Amino acid sequence: MKGMKFLTKRRIEAVVFLLVFFGFFGFLGSKMGLPNMMNTIMQTAYSLLLETVFYIMAITVVSGALGNLLVEFGVVRLIEVVLRPLMKPLYNLPGVAALGGVMTFLSDNPAIISLSKDAHFARYFKKYQLISLTNFGTAFGMGLVVIMFMMGKGYLPAALVGLLGAVIGSIVSTRLMQRFILKSNPELDAEISSEAGDEQQISFKSEGSAFLRFLNAILDGGKSGVEIGLAIIPGVLIISTVVMMLTFGAPEGGYAGGAYEGIALLPYLAGKIDFVFKWLFGFESPQLVAFPITALGAVGAALGLIPRFIAEGIINGNAIAVFTAMGMCWSGYLSTHTAMLDSLGFRSLTSKAILAHTVGGLVAGVAAHWLYVLFSLIF
Secondary structure, three states: OHHHHHHHHHHHHHHHHHHHHHHHHHHHHHHHOHHHHHHHHHHHHHHHHHHHHHHHHHHHHHHHHHHHHHHHOOHHHHHHHHHHHHHHHHHOOOOOHHHHHHHHHHOOOOHHHHHHOOHHHHOOOEHHHHHHHHHHHHOOOOHHHHHHHHHHOOOHHHHHHHHHHHHHHHHHHHHHHHHHHHHHOHHHOOEOOOOOOOHHHOOOOOOOOHHHHHHHHHHHHHHHHHHHHHHHHHHHHHHHHHHHHHHOOOOOOOOOOOOOOOOOHHHHHHHHOHHHHHHHHOOOOHHHHHHHHHHOOOHHHHHOOHHHHHHHOOOOHHHHHHHHHHHHHHOOHHHHHHHHHHHHOOHHHHHHHHHHHHHHHHHHHHHHHHHHHHHHHHO
């Protein structure tokens, strides 16, 4: 009986999937023509691979090498000392949490989890604080990659404003997550361990001469950058291609199966409430809403949209600031939060973490917009 129920469920699921799949692409094909739609999918993915993916991969390799150098020669620990006094008043976290923020900024979201499993690190936290590191760390994930990408496009000041917006969003997300945890699980307001933490034991092993350490750091860091670069390829090629087809319209001569053609559905829908996006984020074009939507699943895929926005002439410093803030803060949290909380043993809190981080990302975008307005007035 159980087998029959399971099979029935799977069959219904299969039918629903086929209806949605063929309904979606059937709708695209009816607007663009089936051959044009297929050609556009392939041409857009190919163009993204050559023009965007390899560029992002180069950034991840360079930033990975740089980040590893900063870790190897103690710069990260020095930054931690500087940021430590801010942790308690801003995030209600012990000062050592600054190390986690810096590590995720230099790499990606999961770095905070590997650090939280270090017993010497975890002893500084109460249980609810350790869980909230999921939101805290995600808010800075791939931060260096995002800022270097924006800098490469000539928007460094706007990207730095966006970084400040991401910090504001991270405070909201972390504090809100802590509030949710204590409200639903008050028993988690307890120390991880009765033993005091020992930051001297939270170390990154260094062996060999300075030259050998330098060489190993840049090679190992570059290798980790390649892994991150490879990991973003599916997101950029699949998610960005679909989002672009929903964002951009037909060229002047009609559909021809070229790259970046589409049905402009997202701008049409966003245009119905355009005043909301303009007031909150300062977006001058409804097409720009595609970036935060894509960043929900993968920030690498969201970055893939920017070169096209620049080519279309619809992007400005304000948009870059908002993109940086929301891209960093959200950083594909919908695809990582479940696994991160599962590794900590608190998968049941995933919905609360996602809700808190959704709010935090929106706050980051709004803050970045108004900070950029202030920045523009001053400079």
